[in-house]
Amino acid sequence: MNYLMNKLITFAAGFLLLSLALAWWLDARQPLAVEMIPSLSGQPEYCLTCHADLSEISSSHPVEVFGCVSCHGGERLALDADLAHSTMRGGANPSDLSVVESSCGGSNCHSGSEAEGRDHIQRVMTSIQSTYAGAIASIRYTFGAQLDLNPIFGIKPIIDAQTRTGITALGAFDPASESHPSIQQFGENCLTCHLNADPLEGSAYARQTGCAACHSTAGHTFTTAIPYTQCNTCHNRGNYDLRTMNFVERGDQPVKRIDDYYQPIAQFTQCEYTLDCVDCHTRKEAMGDGDIHANQKDIEYVQCKTCHGTPTEAPLTKTLTDPDELAFRLALLNPVVDLQIGDTILISEQGEPFWNVRHLPDGSFEMVGKVTRQYFTFRPVMESGCTQSGEDQSSAYCHGCHAVE
Amino acid sequence: MYGGRFARSLVSDFSAMLPTKNKKQMRPSFFHHLHPPTTPAAQARWRYTLGAGGTAFFLMLIIGVTGILEMFYYIPNSQEAALSVQMITYHVPFGGLIRNLHYWAAQLLLIVTAVHLVRVVFTAAYSRLRRFNYLLGLALFILIILLDFTGYILRWDEGVCWPLITGTNLLKTIPLMGNYLYSIAVGGGEACSSALIRFYTWHIFGLVLPVVVLSIWHAFRVRRDGGIAVPPPDLRTDHSRISRDELVRREVLAILMIGILLILLASFIPAPIAPAMMGKPGLRVEARAPWFFLWVQQMLKWGDPFIFGVAIPLGLFAVLAFIPYIFPQPAESDIGRWLPASNRPAQIVVSVLALIILALTGLSLLPA
Numbered sequence: 001m002n003y004l005m006n007k008l009i010t011f012a013a014g015f016l017l018l019s020l021a022l023a024w025w026l027d028a029r030q031p032l033a034v035e036m037i038p039s040l041s042g043q044p045e046y047c048l049t050c051h052a053d054l055s056e057i058s059s060s061h062p063v064e065v066f067g068c069v070s071c072h073g074g075e076r077l078a079l080d081a082d083l084a085h086s087t088m089r090g091g092a093n094p095s096d097l098s099v100v101e102s103s104c105g106g107s108n109c110h111s112g113s114e115a116e117g118r119d120h121i122q123r124v125m126t127s128i129q130s131t132y133a134g135a136i137a138s139i140r141y142t143f144g145a146q147l148d149l150n151p152i153f154g155i156k157p158i159i160d161a162q163t164r165t166g167i168t169a170l171g172a173f174d175p176a177s178e179s180h181p182s183i184q185q186f187g188e189n190c191l192t193c194h195l196n197a198d199p200l201e202g203s204a205y206a207r208q209t210g211c212a213a214c215h216s217t218a219g220h221t222f223t224t225a226i227p228y229t230q231c232n233t234c235h236n237r238g239n240y241d242l243r244t245m246n247f248v249e250r251g252d253q254p255v256k257r258i259d260d261y262y263q264p265i266a267q268f269t270q271c272e273y274t275l276d277c278v279d280c281h282t283r284k285e286a287m288g289d290g291d292i293h294a295n296q297k298d299i300e301y302v303q304c305k306t307c308h309g310t311p312t313e314a315p316l317t318k319t320l321t322d323p324d325e326l327a328f329r330l331a332l333l334n335p336v337v338d339l340q341i342g343d344t345i346l347i348s349e350q351g352e353p354f355w356n357v358r359h360l361p362d363g364s365f366e367m368v369g370k371v372t373r374q375y376f377t378f379r380p381v382m383e384s385g386c387t388q389s390g391e392d393q394s395s396a397y398c399h400g401c402h403a404v405e
Numbered sequence: 406m407y408g409g410r411f412a413r414s415l416v417s418d419f420s421a422m423l424p425t426k427n428k429k430q431m432r433p434s435f436f437h438h439l440h441p442p443t444t445p446a447a448q449a450r451w452r453y454t455l456g457a458g459g460t461a462f463f464l465m466l467i468i469g470v471t472g473i474l475e476m477f478y479y480i481p482n483s484q485e486a487a488l489s490v491q492m493i494t495y496h497v498p499f500g501g502l503i504r505n506l507h508y509w510a511a512q513l514l515l516i517v518t519a520v521h522l523v524r525v526v527f528t529a530a531y532s533r534l535r536r537f538n539y540l541l542g543l544a545l546f547i548l549i550i551l552l553d554f555t556g557y558i559l560r561w562d563e564g565v566c567w568p569l570i571t572g573t574n575l576l577k578t579i580p581l582m583g584n585y586l587y588s589i590a591v592g593g594g595e596a597c598s599s600a601l602i603r604f605y606t607w608h609i610f611g612l613v614l615p616v617v618v619l620s621i622w623h624a625f626r627v628r629r630d631g632g633i634a635v636p637p638p639d640l641r642t643d644h645s646r647i648s649r650d651e652l653v654r655r656e657v658l659a660i661l662m663i664g665i666l667l668i669l670l671a672s673f674i675p676a677p678i679a680p681a682m683m684g685k686p687g688l689r690v691e692a693r694a695p696w697f698f699l700w701v702q703q704m705l706k707w708g709d710p711f712i713f714g715v716a717i718p719l720g721l722f723a724v725l726a727f728i729p730y731i732f733p734q735p736a737e738s739d740i741g742r743w744l745p746a747s748n749r750p751a752q753i754v755v756s757v758l759a760l761i762i763l764a765l766t767g768l769s770l771l772p773a
Contacts, residue, residue, distance in 0.1 A: 005654045012661035019668040023502055026672050033496060046495070075680050077491040087680040 033079060038067030045069045045076035047084070058222040071103050095211035097130060097156075097196050109338065117326050119290055124162050124195065125212070127288025127299070132194040134295035136173050139190075139245075143180040151294045155196050160292045163378070167292040185245035192247065193234050200249060207233035214286070224278075224334045227371045228257070231277045235263055258404060267403035276371045280307065282352040304398040306348055307357065307365070309380040312390040317359050318351075319344045327353035334366045337363055437653055441632050443646040448633045448741050449655070453528070456659045457521035463660050464514040465620065467667065469613075471507035475500075479559070481605035486561035487681035494678060505671030511553050513667070515697055518546050521699070526728065528756045529735035529748045530634035536729035539627040541619055543726055548616050550697060555608035557695045561601055564679035567692035573600070576713035633741070640738040667670075693769075700765035721758055728754065 034048040047068040058064050061071070069076045071094045078084035094103035105111035105327035112118025124130055131154030140146045140153070154170035161168070175187020185289055192200050195213050199206060207213045207230070215222045217230050238249035239262050254260030257273040271280070278286070285300050293299045309315040320327060320343050330353065331339040337356050339345075346354035346365060357367045360377070367376045388397055447453065478497055479487040493500040523543065525531050531539035554572065558565050573591050577583040590607070591600040627633070635641070694702040704713035732751045739745030744752060 002651070002654070005651070005658065009654060009658050009661065012658055012665065016661050016664050016668070019665050019672070023672045027499060027502060050411075075491060077488055077495060079495040080675075080678075080680075083678060085682065104587050 030079065036063070036067055038063070039065050040301060041070055042065060043069075043076065045074075046079060047074070047076070049079060049080070054220045057220055061222065064380065067180070073099075073103070090210070093208050093210060093212050095208075095215075097125065097210045100124075100210050114290055117329070120211075120287065123284075123288040123290045125288075126158055126290060126292045127195075127286075128293050128296050129288070130171055130195045131155060131158060131292065132173075132191065133167075133292065134192070134298075137294065139183055139186045140178075143182050145178060145180060145183055146151045149294065151292070154192050154292075155191060159290060160290075163291055163293045165293055165298070167294060170292060179261055182245045189246050190240060199233070199237075200247070224330070225336070225371045226276070226278045229274045235277075236260075238262065267399040269399065269402040270404060271376075273404070274368060275367075275376075278370050279367065281355065282348055282350075282354075284350065284352060295350070301350065301397045302394070305381075305393045307346060307354070307367075308378065309382050310390045310393050311381055311386050311388060312383070314380050314382050315365075316347045316349065317344050320351065327355035331355045334370055336370055337371050409479055411552045419547055425471045433649065434598050437649050440649040440652050441628065442649055444632060444649075444652055445635045445641070445643070445741075446645040446647050447643045448635045449647050449652060450538045450660075451655070453741070453743070454633065455520055455524050456655075457517050457524055459656055460517045460659060460663055461514060461521060462620065462624070463663060464517060465616070467510040468507060468514065469698075472609075474503050475507060476609070481559070481602055483561060483601045483610075483682070486559065486601055487679075488560070490560055490678065491681075494675075501675065502671055505674075505676050506667055507556075508676035509667055509670040509674075512696075513663075515553055516753055518542075518549055522725070523755060523759065525634075526748075526751050528634065528739060528741055529739050529745050531729045532735045532740055532748075535626075535630050535634060538623060538630060539729055540726060541623045541626060543722065545616060545619050545623060547722060548612055548619065550637065552608060552612045552616065553697060554695060555604045555612065558676065559601070559608060561677040561682055563682050564677060566682055568694045568698070568702075569600070571692070571694070571702070572698070575710055575714040579715055580708075580711070602751075635741040636738050655717060698764070699769040703765040704767035724754065724758065 031049055033046050034052060035044050035046060036048050037044050045067050050378040051068070057066075057071075068074070071089075073087050073089040075084050075087055088094070089099040094100070100121055101111060107113070108116070110118060110120040111122060114122075126133055131151070133151035133154045136153050136155075137146065137149050146152060146257065151170060151235050153173035155173060157170060157172045159169045173187065173191075174330045175184050175191075178184050178187065183352060191197055195210055198209060208216055212222070213233075214230060215224065217223060217227060232254060236250075237255060238247055240246070241248050245378065250262055252260070258268060261268070280302055281300075282302060285302060305313075305315070307315055320339065320341055323341060327345055328339060331337055331351055337358070339355060339358075344359040346357040346359065348354065354367075356370055357365055360366050364377050364379045367378070368374070369376070388401075420657055476495060477488055478493045478500065480486060490504070495501065497503075525539065525542065559568050573587060576587040580584060590603065592603050638644070661710050693699070701714055701718055704717060707713055728751045732748065732754075735745055735748040739747045
């Protein structure tokens with residue numbers, strides 16, 4: 001009996017040692033934790049244990065300063081994927097507009113003062129790209145749900161206490177409470193373009209939501225050098241069928257810009273299909289100016305004359321004298337131009353700097369493509385052979401002579 | 406010369422602590438001395454005791470050691486508690502294993518003490534002079550439940566907030582003294598914001614100290630009451646006894662097997678963990694009580710929180726406490742035998758209570 005018991009004890013002791021060895025082996029199999037203490041938070045985080053292969057998001061968000069958690073959230077100490085990711089903001093996209101204030105906000109970041117040009121979140125939230133107010137008002141007006149084109153609803157409710165447009169607030173558009181079937185259809189099928197929404201399932205023109213919809217062109221990157229293909233993910237991915245109130249996605253990928261635009265009647269000058277959209281269209285046009293607008297046309301103001309002037313007026317320029325000028329900050333984010341104090345750059349009617357367009361001593365202008373880094377030179381219209389009246393200078397008139405087809 | 410004598414003395418002193426078969430050394434080692442010289446063979450069998458009492462002591466030892474190790478890293482303030490748990494789990498060398506051992510030993514302890522209680526009732530081992538020790542054991546059982554609950558709360562992550570609020574608010578429902586009890590348990594302020602240091606103190610001192618004292622008292626009373634429950638000598642059919650050496654061997658084997666089970670559980674099934682609590686979490690976080698209180702949570706769905714959350718559970722323990730006093734004493738010949746006829750009513754009451762608790766727990770796990 002004792003003999004059997006001693007055998008059992010020996011066997012169990014051996015098994016206990018084996019299970020201890022197993023526990024040690026399982027522990028040793030865990031990946032070596034990679035610690036990072038970003039200077040902004042001063043708190044250790046271990047995301048790089050698994051994500052060391054991710055590229056730095058952008059040169060303005062260096063990982064040794066920002067780390068991962070200050071933008072993404074998450075459990076910074078956890079080495080279990082489920083727990084570590086459980087409290088991430090916006091899933092993999094912290095710039096989603098539902099969480100953007102916590103992820104990207106802060107007075108020193110992207111919800112600072114308008115004077116310092118750090119009010120990006122306020123601008124985007126109120127922008128037409130986010131509210132979709134113009135399209136909603138237009139459809140509701142068309143089908144008799146409202147008496148005029150003044151916007152009442154946006155995708156999400158928004159308030160603008162310091163409005164300069166007179167529109168102080170938008171309520172939330174609720175297709176279910178609309179009585180006209182076409183408006184309901186519109187609500188169901190056509191709300192996938194604004195920055196709050198994911199694109200349609202299976203879309204070939206995949207994009208993200210929030211800031212990343214424009215600024216993240218591929219993988220874990222953020223850039224201000226936004227190629228036209230990124231704009232195309234919304235602006236050239238199909239069209240509405242107003243009869244059935246459906247969005248009809250195009251099935252092909254545009255290859256040749258001049259031919260592959262979805263509006264067959266559109267006309268383009270050379271710069272419109274050679275340059276990238278961001279070379280001409282400004283941050284206020286794209287991201288809003290902090291006010292709620294009724295329609296896209298109310299915020300879009302750059303035209304041919306902004307760069308080229310008219311037969312009677314030269315384009316507006318500004319000589320840079322202050323190193324704190326916004327133009328320098330923008331040029332730093334996307335260093336395609338070595339901008340210097342004393343350089344004269346083009347500015348818009350609203351004073352927005354075209355920091356990539358410099359006035360040369362010979363009177364011509366030199367533009368550097370923000371994405372392509374190509375150099376283009378052009379002369380102002382004034383003193384050219386252009387006979388167009390100074391009063392009629394919208395783009396449509398320029399297209400009359402200068403459209404390629 | 407001196408060194409050799411010192412070494413021999415050291416070896417001799419240490420070897421005296423260890424189990425030995427040396428017949429010349431008549432005086433038992435420390436560990437052997439903790440056991441009676443002989444034990445009735447019939448009642449020393451595992452199929453009689455289920456090894457539950459001894460296993461409970463061993464688990465308490467494991468919980469104590471692993472708990473002390475965790476205290477080196479655990480930070481009992483509401484800002485850092487959950488993060489320190491994550492630090493222990495993921496970054497302290499073998500911290501995850503230690504935490505998992507602590508967790509699993511605590512869960513097993515609850516099960517083992519419940520089994521011990523059932524065994525004592527089903528073998529009529531609570532009768533006569535042992536009924537005071539039965540009450541000590543019941544008090545230990547309640548303290549262990551509270552230790553499990555406070556330990557669960559010390560995670561201080563999103564998973565524990567709502568059970569904490571529910572559990573502590575139940576105290577408030579007690580007529581007359583509810584608010585005082587709440588203040589004693591939680592202190593001022595909301596449970597999820599200010600109570601951590603209280604629960605920490607309850608867990609580490611307020612409950613552990615009574616458990617240590619009562620456990621020693623309980624074990625002492627087992628010896629003082631004549632060792633393991635057994636019929637009087639003239640009523641026994643089997644008079645054989647086993648030596649303390651044999652008893653220790655059986656205990657060693659049990660300890661090894663439980664050790665293996667614990668290590669395997671701790672290696673493959675991690676203790677629950679959730680994101681750090683940042684203020685009171687929204688109700689989207691599943692508000693589920695720890696498994697040993699699921700039966701109470703299920704009853705709380707039925708109505709008055711005092712009746713279903715306090716009165717009935719306390720009443721249940723009161724019924725258990727009164728078993729040795731209200732039911733007829735078991736026949737002396739039945740003491741120390743499984744399922745004797747003479748204490749059938751007590752067996753039926755405990756079986757019904759156990760089945761109700763299991764059924765309520767099962768019900769609470771069904772999808773809503």
